[in-house]
Amino acid sequence: EPEVTQTPSHQVTQMGQEVILRCVPISNHLYFYWYRQILGQKVEFLVSFYNNEISEKSEIFDDQFSVERPDGSNFTLKIRSTKLEDSAMYFCASSPTLQSNTEAFFGQGTRLTVV
């Protein structure tokens, strides 16, 4: 069964350092997303991406964040200068179409710990 894969599973970084979280969406999907889940809290939308550009972003997705699809398979989330409050699980998701009622498939997540 096709799945969204994320690497690494756990990343520890020093405050102020840059991190890149990587995702390989399901191969025939066209829409890609990043969500964040701070420990014990709900899953929050960060950004959606289609046709090599951002479709929508939340207030959380400030100038420190960027996304990129550098090749035909990877989808990355970059945090330029990490803060302690960026510590969270980051989930990548993909969906095949933009039609309503289309399931978004989530990866297993990357646990980011900023120290």
Added chain:
Amino acid sequence: QQQVKQSPQSLIVQKGGISIINCAYENTAFDYFPWYQQFPGKGPALLIAIRPDVSEKKEGRFTISFNKSAKQFSLHIMDSQPGDSATYFCAVMEYGNKLVFGAGTILRVKS
């Protein structure tokens, strides 16, 4: 602005019992209401979803009840099993397939 309110925060149910989790939403423009199940260390996985033109949807032991006028929907898990122990999130889908999640309910089924 809290668009989706989920309750209870946690729930303990005996094996074989019924688990009920409730959600309320504010914006009537939502048109897709999924429930996600999340096990520790895993990403959310779609469990069951409903559109607002039906009042109930059943898949195996899982049922969504939808009350459009009250802007509420609930998940019922019949014959709850220890393997159902997980965190459950309701969500609403905005334009662009953006999901807005509830706060989550930690379900524990005691054997």
